[in-house]
Amino acid sequence: MKTSLLTIVGSIIIFLFSPGNLQAQLSGEAIMVKVYELPTGDNTQGELIMTLTNKQGEERVRKLTQYLLNEGDTEKKIMFFTAPADVKGTSFMNWSYSSGKDDDQWIYLPALKRTKRISSSGKGDYFMGSDFTYDDLGDRHPTSDTHQLVREEGLNGVDCYVVESTPKDPDYMYSRTLTWVDKSRFIGLKRAFYDEDGDLLKILTIKSIDEINGILTILETEMEQVQKNHRTNMKFSNVKVNQGISANKFTERSMTLGQ
C-alpha cells in the first residue's frame, strides 16, 4: 500500500513539473501512435534498387521487383531478383505475423531449382546483408516503447517533432531511438538508433516521399551504419499502390516463376 501511495504522489509531482504537460502539445506517445496509424497501402508493388556501400567505397547493387500484401494479421512480401545476372530469378518471400510469431521465410534458388525455407532467429537479423534489420523495415508497434517528446526543430525546412523512444524490453537491440516526425504529415523523416552502450549506431534518412494513389509512399531511403561506415540505399520506382495483387502471388510456386 505504501508503495502505491508513493507512486501516486511521485506521479503527481512528475505531472506537475514535467515541461511537456501542456494540453495543447501532443505527447511523444500520441505522436508515435499517429505515425503508426498513418494509412499505408494494402498492396504495393514496384522496382527496388538496393545499393550497399562499404567502408572502402565498394558498391553492391541489386535490382529486385517487389510485391507487398497486407492481409491484416499477416504481411506478405515477395521479391524477385533481376540483377546481378548470376542471381537473376532468385526469389525471396517473407510472411510476417502481427501475433509476434517468428517470420516465415522462403528462398528459391534457380541454380538449385529448389525452394528452401530459411529461418531467421529474430527481427534483429539484417535484411539481405544490408544495414536494415527486419525490424527497421517493419512498423514497430508504439506500445513496445515509451516515448517522450524531447524537442521540436526544423529538418531541411520541415518542422518536426523529435521523439525519443526507449524500448520496454531492456534486451532490445537498440537502447533508444530518436525520430524526427513531420509535424504536418505525421510521417517519420529521420531516425537515429543508439546501441546497447548508448552510442550512435545508425541513421535512417527518408530521402524522397510521394503521394501515390492517396497514400504517402517512401520512394528513397538510406540507412547509414555510423560505426562501420557502411551504407544501404533503397530506391523504389514504378511504384503502384492499392492496384490489387492476387494472394496467389505469395506462394512457393509463384516463387519459381521468377517474376
Add this chain to the structure above:
Amino acid sequence: MKTKQNFKILSAISIVLFLAISAYFFKAMTENTRMETNLDEYMPKDHPDFKYSDQAEEWFQIKDGIIIAIEHQESIYNPESLRKIKELSKALQDMDAFDDNEVKSLYTSDNIVGSAEGMEVESFYKRVPKTDEELTLLRHKVRDNEMVQGRLVSESETIALIIAGINDGAFSEDLYNEILTLAESYQSDQERIYVAGRPIVEGTLGLLGPEDMKRMVPLVIAVILLVLYWMLRSIRATAATLLTVFLSTVWAFGLMAATGIPIYSVSTMIPVMLIAIGVAYGIYFFNHLKQFLMANPEADLLAGLSYTLRKLWKPLTMAAFTTIIGFISLLSSEVYPIKYFGIFTAFGIAVSYLLALLFLPAITILWGYRIKNRPNRKVASSPSSQNVQALTEGILRRKKLIYVLTGAIILFSIWGIQKVWINSSFLDKFEKDSDIVQTDAFINQHFGGTSTLNLVLESETNDAFKQPEVLELIDKLQSEAVAIPEVGSSFGLTDYLKRMNKVMNSEMEAYYTIPESVEMVAQYLLLYEMSGDPENLTKVVNYDYNRTNFTFQLKGDDSKTIHAALAIVESYRPAFEAHGVALNFAGSGYKALVFTDLILEGQLLSIAISLGLVFLLLSIMFRSIKAGLIGSLPIILTAIISFGVMGLLNIPLSTTTALLSSIAIGIGVDYAIHFLQNYRNYLDESSNASEALQRTMQTTGNAIWNNALVVIAGFLVLLFSVFPPNRMLGALVSMNMFTSFLGTLSLMMVVIHASRLFQKNKSK
C-alpha cells in the same frame, strides 16, 4: 699555484656545464620518454609488403587473436563449462579492445544447418543447455559442423576455444592483466583455463624482457663496479668512469626524448654499447695517468693529466670517430628503430669521447687522484711486466700456431655460419618449459594452430572468386597445405560454400564440394547474406568478389614453419596466374618474417659498409693500407666468430643477436687503433719492433685486457637471467668482447710483427 687554481675553476665550470646539459637531458627523459610496444610501429610503413599487409588487414579485418581455452577433464558438454564459455565470450565482447563480432566461440558462432525443408543459420546455444538431451543435441550439432568442430571445439571434445581478434593498438599491460585475471577467475577443480595467442606472446615478451632487465641491470653494474675498482684501485676513478657511462647514456636517451623519438626494443642495446665503450675510455684514461704517475712519482697531477691527454687524444679521437662512422652506417637500414639505434649510439659514443677528454680530467682535478700502489709494488689487476713479456714472446714465437689456430677457427666458424638461420619467432624467445610455450603447444596439439598466415588472392576481373574452377584450385591448395605437419587448418570462402552446398543437399557428405556453377555460388552467397551474419563474409571476400582472404593456422610462429606454408602456396602461383589471380600474403606473422629478413639484410649490409669504412679510415689515419688491413683483422675475426658460434650453437639470428655484431665493430676498432697508435709511438721512440710490441702489450694490452675483463664480468651476470634473450645477450656480448681482445692481442700483434708494419727499414 695560480694555474692550478685556474684549472680548478675551469674544471668546476666544465663539470657544471656537463651536469647542466645532463640535467636538461635527464628532464627530457623523465618527461618525454615513451616506450614503443606496438610492433607495427617498428615496420617501415612504405615497404610494399607491409603496405599490402596493412591494407589487407583493413579490407578483411585481419586481427591477431587472443585465445582462451577451457579444458574439462571429461567433456566440455556440461552446463558449467558451457556457462563459462558464454560468460567469457560476453566478458570479452564487453571490453573495448574487442569488437562484438570479433569474439568467436561456441556461444557466438553461427551454425549453418540443413533441414529437410531448407537451411537455417542459428546459434549453437543462447541459454545454457541443462538437460542431458539438450547437451547431446548440442554435441551432435557441433560434430556435424566442420566449420566449428576441430576449430572451436577439439576433436576430443574436452577443450573449447574462445578466440578474440584484438583491435589495432588496443593491447596494453592493463588489458593483459585484465584478461589473465578474468581467465584465472574461471578456473576450477575440473576445468583449466589457458590463455594464448600472438598478442599474449608479444605482451609477455614486452613485459618480461624489461622487467628482467630491471632486475639484472643493477647486478651488471655492481659487478662492473667491483671489477673496475679492483683494476683501477681508486674509488674516484671507478666512480668517474661509471659516471661517464651513465652520463653518455642519459644524453643519448635524453636526446631521444627531446626529439620525440620513442624507445624501441632494440634501443635497449644502446646502454650495452655505451657501457662497453665508455668503460674502455675510462680505463685508457686512468691507465695512462697511473703509468705516468708511477713512472714519475715526483710529477704533479696536472703534469700527469697533460701527459695523458697528449698521449690519448689522438688514438681516442681516431677510435671514437671510426666507431661513430661504424654505427652511422646503420642508417642504411630500412628499419627506423635500427636507424635510430645507430644514430643514438653514435651520439652516445661522441658524448663518451667528449667526457673522456674533458669531464674525466676536470673531475680528476677537482676530486684529486692518488695511486694506492707504490710504484715498485705489483699492480694486482694487471699481469706483472715479466709475465706480459713472457706472454708476448711466447705468442710471437708461436706465430705459425696462431695462424693455424686462427685459420682453423675461421674455417670452423664459416662452417657454422652456413647453419645460421633467421628466426622471427616470438615464442622461441621463451623457455621450452615456460607456461606460454606449453600452452601454445597444448593448443597446437588439439587445434589448427595458434599462429596464422593470411593469403590474399586478387583478380582484375569482378566475380573472379565466384568461378568454380578458381575456387576448386583454392580448395586443392588448402587441402595440400593442411596435409603438411606445419599447417593445422585453413579457412576461407570455400569453406562457407562447401558447407552450404552440403547443407542444401540434405547434409550429404558427397556434396561437401565447391558448387558446380557460378550461379550456384552466387546464389549460395546471397542465401548466406540473407540468413547469416553478412559481416562474416566480409572477412573472406570483398563486394566485387575479386579479392579474397584465406587464413592458415600454423603450428608455430617461427620462420621455418612459415616458410614451409609459403612454399606450398608459392607452388600454386603459376596456376593462379593462369587464371589472372595474383597471390599476396598478410598478417602479423608474415610481417614479422619480412621484417626480420629486412633487418638482417640491412644489418649484413651495414656490417659490410662499416668494415669498408673502418678499413678506409684506418688506412688514412695511419697512412698505410697495410695498417688498414691489419687493423680490420680483429673486427673481421670477431664478426666471423660471432656468426659462426650462433650457427654452431643453433642460436637463430634475430634483431637482437644481429645487432650484437655491432659490438665487434665498436670494440674491435677501439682495440686495434689504440694498439696500432701506441705501437707506432713506441716504435718511433726505440725503433726496435719487438721492444715496441713489448711496451704496447704492457700498456695498451693491459688496458684492453682490463676493458674486456670488466665488460665480460658484467655481462656474464646476464647468464643468470630467467629470460632467454637476455641470457643470449650476456653470452654474446661477453664472447664478442673476448674475441676482440684475443684477436687484437694475438693475431693482430703477430701479423704486425710479421709484416713489419710501420718499420721504415730502420730496424735492419
